[in-house]
Amino acid sequence: MQHLIVMGVAGSGKTTVAVLLAQRLGWTFAEADDFHPPANVAKMAAGTPLDDDDRAPWLATIAQWVSEADAAGRSTVVTCSALRRAYRDVLASAAGDVRFVHLEGDPELIGARIAQRTGHFMPPTLLPSQLATLEPLRDDEPGVVVPIGAPPEEVVEQALVALGLEGAAGTDGGLASGRGLDDGHAPD
Template identity: 65%
Template sequence: MPVEHVVVMGVAGSGKTTVGRLLAERLARPYAEADAFHPPENVAKMAAGTPLTDDDRAPWLAAIRDWLTARARDGQDTVVTCSALKVAYRDVLRDAEGRVRFLHLSGPGELIADRMAHRAGHFMPTSLLPSQLATLEPLTDAEDGVTVVVDVPPADVVERALRALHPDGPV
């Protein structure tokens, strides 16, 4: 069976980090936070409220893809978070070795904005949420993925995700 990577995707504030960590723990897989792959210039732009361009994102996405491939070569299934807002961004990630699946965390804009307003220590300001929502391209039928609504506590989101990702039984 091929190595499986689950990319927990969605706009800022959708719960990627929390759900990704819980999912990785539940599945006993290595976990990576995509924010850690950003070069300092990207972090500075976002902290200043400036949306990233596709050119800004290219090396970041390549670094995540390469991390996935390295884990696949070690025979490790993984969980990684990444906004992966556009199909073109997800195409870069799908070039990783192994089966790359997407878990799109979705929810009403008001709920996500409220979450962003109440979190501490993150460089992404709430002012960038509208640009993220405008950029978001939903998963297509050609992509290996599922969408889960985040209107329940994180542990329940993980349960929804596991049922959606593995509908034929326990993981």
């Protein structure tokens, strides 16, 4: 099975792009934020960046979920900031063919997006720490870098072409939801 991890800093459009990818491909969607334990959510909501000790069990849980989906014969699309290579290595250890879609864009655009969204626990004040933590996807990692300046549908098309995947054109747009789609979470 194939698994896409849509990665990038907060506000880069991970949820929007991931949902559209999952719809086009007919794959199961999951929002990595929904895998955070309550202590992580509270820490971020208070404006405190997570550290590696906070992230380790969260990343392991996501990788386990992907492996379980793989064993059940389901391909997936998962959002996850995956800011460091070490975090991506944990995610890439999941069963199946795991690839990354790194959404990259101008920090001013991303900051404006964060300022406009409501109902999300990630405050705009944490964007600088995410940008400082970000280790861009490297050539030896499985995946592609896609710019976010275009409308989401074009970003998805660019990602599909770069990945060599054909979208499920002509589908009813249905989405097999794993975790997170119907939780009222505002897309980033």
